[in-house]
Amino acid sequence: MNDSMISIKNVNKIYNNQTTALHDVSLDIKQGEFIALVGMSGGGKSTLLRLIAGLEKPSSGNVTINSTDSKSLMRVMFQEDRLLPWMSVLDNLSFGSKDKNTKAHALELLELVELSDYADHYPTQLSGGQKQRIALARALMTDPKILLLDEPLGALDALTRRKMQDLILDICQKQNLTTILVTHDVEEAARMADRIIVMKNSTNSYEENCPKNRNAGQIGIVADRVLGEILEENELQKQTA
Numbered sequence: 001m002n003d004s005m006i007s008i009k010n011v012n013k014i015y016n017n018q019t020t021a022l023h024d025v026s027l028d029i030k031q032g033e034f035i036a037l038v039g040m041s042g043g044g045k046s047t048l049l050r051l052i053a054g055l056e057k058p059s060s061g062n063v064t065i066n067s068t069d070s071k072s073l074m075r076v077m078f079q080e081d082r083l084l085p086w087m088s089v090l091d092n093l094s095f096g097s098k099d100k101n102t103k104a105h106a107l108e109l110l111e112l113v114e115l116s117d118y119a120d121h122y123p124t125q126l127s128g129g130q131k132q133r134i135a136l137a138r139a140l141m142t143d144p145k146i147l148l149l150d151e152p153l154g155a156l157d158a159l160t161r162r163k164m165q166d167l168i169l170d171i172c173q174k175q176n177l178t179t180i181l182v183t184h185d186v187e188e189a190a191r192m193a194d195r196i197i198v199m200k201n202s203t204n205s206y207e208e209n210c211p212k213n214r215n216a217g218q219i220g221i222v223a224d225r226v227l228g229e230i231l232e233e234n235e236l237q238k239q240t241a
């Protein structure tokens with residue numbers, strides 16, 4: 001019996017009959033687990049996240065979400081905050097709803113992300129970190145069970161980023177969210193995730209001398225060993241810089 005919240009079986013994703021973004025990817029994610037997807041550019045991290053979110057379909061294989069919950073099940077948070085500039089912070093969360101409960105829930109979430117005093121502000125009046133906190137609150141408005149984070153902290157300075165990591169971790173733990181974080185930052189992955197999945201980098205594009213599926217977007221599990229290697233590589237780069 002499979003007790004996974006998200007079950008990915010033998011998934012391939014080929015774009016335009018030409019670019020293999022994912023090759024035979026299988027992965028099970030348990031309820032409440034925090035997964036980080038790392039790997040070099042073009043390794044298929046965002047593609048995998050989009051397939052899980054149902055924003056795209058696999059070319060073959062299956063992505064199954066094992067939950068009886070309805071459409072509010074999953075929310076995605078992106079690198080850019082995607083707030084509507086003409087709406088106040090409160091309206092960005094409640095989409096202008098006049099419903100008392102919706103507003104009350106939005107205010108609760110503003111408190112959770114420590115921005116209660118900013119309900120009447122507009123996005124242009126906020127710092128980058130504040131905007132991402134609002135984006136996080138908005139993602140939580142529907143009480144999702146699964147949170148998909150596509151490099152949401154990439155544009156933040158180191159200190160703000162660290163604070164956001166703590167905030168996200170705290171919320172995910174308290175709400176027992178199943179979370180998938182795409183990040184280029186291996187230290188961030190190590191700090192936040194229960195499990196790190198390394199998407200192997202590859203030549204995804206079709207080339208004559210390279211069978212088009214070879215090495216494309218495969219998952220290399222994780223492993224402290226792999227993580228260690230990447231960290232060592234970074235160390236080497238620093239030393240030779």
Ligand SMILES: Nc1ncnc2c1ncn2[C@@H]1O[C@H](COP(=O)(O)OP(=O)(O)OP(=O)(O)O)[C@@H](O)[C@H]1O
Pocket residue numbers: 015016019020021039040041042043044045046047048199204205
């Ligand atoms: N809509 C698309 N159409 C065609 N090719 C695509 C599309 N989306 C992604 N690809 C290709 O699929 C491969 C994987 O891309 P993806 O964005 O998933 O990688 P990634 O690991 O998230 O990269 P990055 O870290 O740079 O964001 C790349 O070769 C990319 O060019």
